Amino acid sequence: MSEQMLIGGDWIEGTGPALESINPADGSFNAEFSTATDSEVDDAVAAAKDSYYRGEWRALKPHQRADYLFAFHHTLLERKEEIARLQMRENGKTITECRGQVDQAAGIIRYFAAVCETMEAEVTPPRGDYVSMVSYDPYGVVALVTPWNSPITLNAQKLAPALAAGNSVVLKPSEVTPGIGLEMGRICQDIGIPSGVVNVVSGRGAVVGDRLIKHPDVRMISFTGGTESGRAIARTAGERLVPVALELGGKSPNIVFADADLDKAAAGVASGIFGSQGQSCIAGSRLFVEDSVREPFIAKLRDFAAKWRIGHPEDENAQMGPMASFHHRDRIAGYVSSAIDEGGKILYGGDVPDGPEFAKGAYYQPTIVGGLDHGARACQEEIFGPVLCALPFSDENDVVAQANDTVYGLACGIWTSDFAKAWRVCQRIEAGSVWVNAYKQVSISTSFGGMKDSGIGREKGIDGVRLYTEPKAIYLAT
Ligand code: NAD
DSSP: OOBOEEETTEEEOOOEEEEEEEOTTTOOEEEEEEEOOHHHHHHHHHHHHHHHHHTTTTTSOHHHHHHHHHHHHHHHHHTHHHHHHHHHHHHOOOHHHHHHHHHHHHHHHHHHHHHHHHOOOEEEEEETTEEEEEEEEEOSEEEEEOOSSSHHHHHHHHHHHHHHTTOEEEEEOOSSOHHHHHHHHHHHHHTTOOTTSEEEOOSOIIIIIHHHHHOTTOOEEEEESOHHHHHHHHHHHHHHTOOEEEEOOOOOEEEEOTTSOHHHHHHHHHHHHHGGGGOSTTOOOEEEEEGGGHHHHHHHHHHHHHHOOBOOTTOTTOSBOOOSOHHHHHHHHHHHHHHHHTTOEEEEOOSOOOSGGGTTSOOOOOEEEESOOTTSHHHHSOOOSSEEEEEEEOSHHHHHHHHHOSSEESEEEEEOSOHHHHHHHHHHOOOSEEEESOOSOOOTTSOBOOEETTEESOBSTTHHHHTTEEEEEEEEEO
């Protein structure tokens, strides 16, 4: 029997074509997931709408919604090992990273539980006989669409604030990793969130996702995924006139000035691209290194790449598991071939790793490519793998111009001992997050999102809940 979906508090077997989940570490079969047909998507939206208007969730007092979210946080932690292993089998992330992500997701849910009670509405300046105020109302039914690279954290990052705001939701997890979204739905049911408030449907984006976002009763769309899918979703949202939040792709620069602590910078650049197999929206995939330190810096980076431990995701010491799927590994290899065709030189890696332990899995080496022009495909398109394009620069103006010469604007790292320079560059860089002498530090209290083709809107922080509400002006005549 295929894995079921959660609709209106019931677990039902979808009648769309089943999806097979394959473990990318060895090609073994994980599970078969049933998927939704149009009418089952409609049922999920109807269940969410019905629960919203019944008011069993929306009308709860903020502390009562907070209690449920604290229970969600605790239950997720109680089931940490099981959830971590499920993600590991679905997308090949190392067990160590998966456990860390369960902690992170629980922290996200705890944060939004606290926001329920600390979020404020506004009383605006009095106008004669009127008391004027702004309250923040939930939208109603919200569609949450998520990708495969970090489903534990990304599902939590959407579910928790959308629920904290009082919405009912339909979650559509990636077809590559449906299991985590379904398990989160199960936890919401186990802790007693009323039926129909959280619904989870499985299936392909172009079919199930498309039906969901086009449904007339969906009042807001929150999407994380690739830029082209985001553009298609934005077109639908534009046509339907519903608000949409888009967290999309990136091609983030990591800038190393000659005056940086080169050892720390090399460690930061290496983990910024090889961490999470490079399958991270904020991966620092373009390295800009100042001409005068280029050779010694690349030598340090090659050392890091050579010592990066590739291994089976169950190996507690592995730093890198397989890519999320064989198809995706082949796509990454295709980008490396295109880089060579465009004049690139492999400075490290550039192939699948040697060894019988890697033969059955979708592994790929940490890879550094030099010698490319910044206009090359590999420097402009998101590869979403452990492939670093190393590029030279001569001075501050040159590097700012090159770093911004991309359609993306998600993140940026700046490595220097000159804080005045760091501040100047930081102000000129077009990116939603900038780190100085650090990379990939994130905090749930700090807003996150992209500029340019990397997205619209910001998640996390207090605004993470505002995203799922709309302001209402109220005037009370005295
Ligand atoms: P994807 O765009 O292929 O799919 C993401 C989700 O959208 C999936 O659930 C998919 O089924 C669904 N989908 C796809 N097309 C759709 C459509 N037309 N209508 C409705 N739903 C649709 O992305 P992916 O390959 O799963 O994930 C990798 C991408 O996600 C990368 O580009 C990465 O940078 C991005 N990402 C961004 C962030 C961020 O916060 N900015 C975080 C993680 C991943």
